[in-house]
Amino acid sequence: MTVSRALRGIEGVSETKRTEIEAIAKQLKYLPNLPAKAMVEASSGLVGISFPTLFNEVFADMLLGMRRVFEDQAIATIVSTSDYNQSQELAWAQRLVAWRPAGMVLTGCDHASELTSLLAGTGIPVVEIWDWRSDPIDMCVGLDHQETGYALASKIKASGYRYPGFIGCPENIDPRAEARLRGMAEAFDSEIPTGRSPSRNAFQVGFEACAELLKGGRHIDVIFGLNDHVAYGAWMYLQTHDIVVPQDVGLVGFNGLGLLNVLPVELTTMRTPRERIGALAAKAIVARSKGVKTPVSLKLKAEYILGQTTRRACWP
């Protein structure tokens, strides 16, 4: 018991004893046994994090924001990816709960219905990130994507554009993208024609979806990409087909990734506070596991970035 106290730096151990214990521990190469600690404390100091994918800088950014906080607290993270698949997310959650994690972070607010009942009553702090809704499972840090889509489309509409198109992946894959699309339709007060491609690579999605959108024959004066990569893929398509941006058509991305810094044109886009979301989510979990009862629900804003792929002029 004295050893336990000494090694944890708890008051009430004489200096003599403490140094003696520390010396012996070092000599013995003593390592605490975290599974045993987790058992007695009924919680493990592990935090589970689920992303749709890690082939997307957006999620890597959020992970980085979280890890900076968790590492300070000596919390290890069990990371998983769901491939935008709710049952895969559920299966992971089921396995994870058996580890008695100190918290869970889920991407988005759309989950398998069993997930809620699984988590109910466990007392595990849960943060849903990236997306935002008023009635989270437990806590929430993210954007209202519909509002964000509305805000972005309003800016674009104010630039004089009237015939928007949207390009992205098939429906029922990325609920956030569809929410943004709804917001855009709201801003333009009309249905928005879409081009969609099921490719895995986002550049390729942009290239192919752009082709599909324009094949539709409808007049389009501005194209909204699901994200920056998709928009850039479309940019490649337009270049190849001698369609000049922004003279012939405007092009808009989403996320504001540094990735595109060096590319030939700066993209008009919306910068999302990804690292900040991660950091805030992690802090919410840490606070909870330290006994703070208040649940966190934060709706953050994205920032409009005017690049060179939309016109600046503003006419009626």
Added chain:
Amino acid sequence: MTVSRALRGIEGVSETKRTEIEAIAKQLKYLPNLPAKAMVEASSGLVGISFPTLFNEVFADMLLGMRRVFEDQAIATIVSTSDYNQSQELAWAQRLVAWRPAGMVLTGCDHASELTSLLAGTGIPVVEIWDWRSDPIDMCVGLDHQETGYALASKIKASGYRYPGFIGCPENIDPRAEARLRGMAEAFDSEIPTGRSPSRNAFQVGFEACAELLKGGRHIDVIFGLNDHVAYGAWMYLQTHDIVVPQDVGLVGFNGLGLLNVLPVELTTMRTPRERIGALAAKAIVARSKGVKTPVSLKLKAEYILGQTTRRACWP
């Protein structure tokens, strides 16, 4: 005890009892307590994985390859990133060992010296991936990057190029890249001039390092990028400065990422078996944890991809 047996599907429980137990378990929403299991078994069914970064598709690919194997075995993965920093990797390893993991995966073969002594005698299966060396800590699945650099440069040399340059990040960051550079120098039998940039974004590294390399004033007829992204950044630089690829200068990448599929030119590069490395590493750990004594050491090969950024002709 009977419950434990029944739930684990172990022989010697009557059908009656088993169904009865399963019913009650379901009704009680019973979940096994993995920390307790880990304690009694002195090993946790967790595997730790350390990458330099996750902002690089290469590592996301290896992670995917591993996860497919680990998930089949109900093994959870504790993922961490070291930022190419050995002491950060060491600190993570020290925390991880306290979890009594079923295995550890480390990227590369260059580690803090204390790491070896930390792991010695713990009996934890360790696989070093991506890089390859003859005397791993325990097991090894990867490429010999010097050999691979040699192989790539030999192909390029055979295409008639004589004045190579290399662009990448500063020295002492990525040991694999430097090993490839050594192999290239060997193939060309000369020092290779380099351009380097400390930027975080790989495209930007390519753009800036290319500028630096060409500023050097030496005659360069082919540029080797540290990886595909870096090469593509250089491609942007060359385009901007009206230097035509491959007429004026050849351009070579490394990794063969699908990312660049849609880009205007297919890059000459070397395709690395990333998912395969991950899968093999994971299988090695699973085998070990099941009692197989044989340590694994696999040296894989990369595949030369001839694109449109180097000339095809072959002259003396």
Added chain:
DNA sequence: TTGTATGCGTTATCAA
């Protein structure tokens, strides 16, 4: 300041 008793949930071992 130091130490003893107890219990966390699981599984191996042995007994019935």
Added chain:
DNA sequence: TTGATAACGCATACAA
């Protein structure tokens, strides 16, 4: 086939 006992390493509660 079923169950009792002990042990894993730690931390809480209590005693000296």
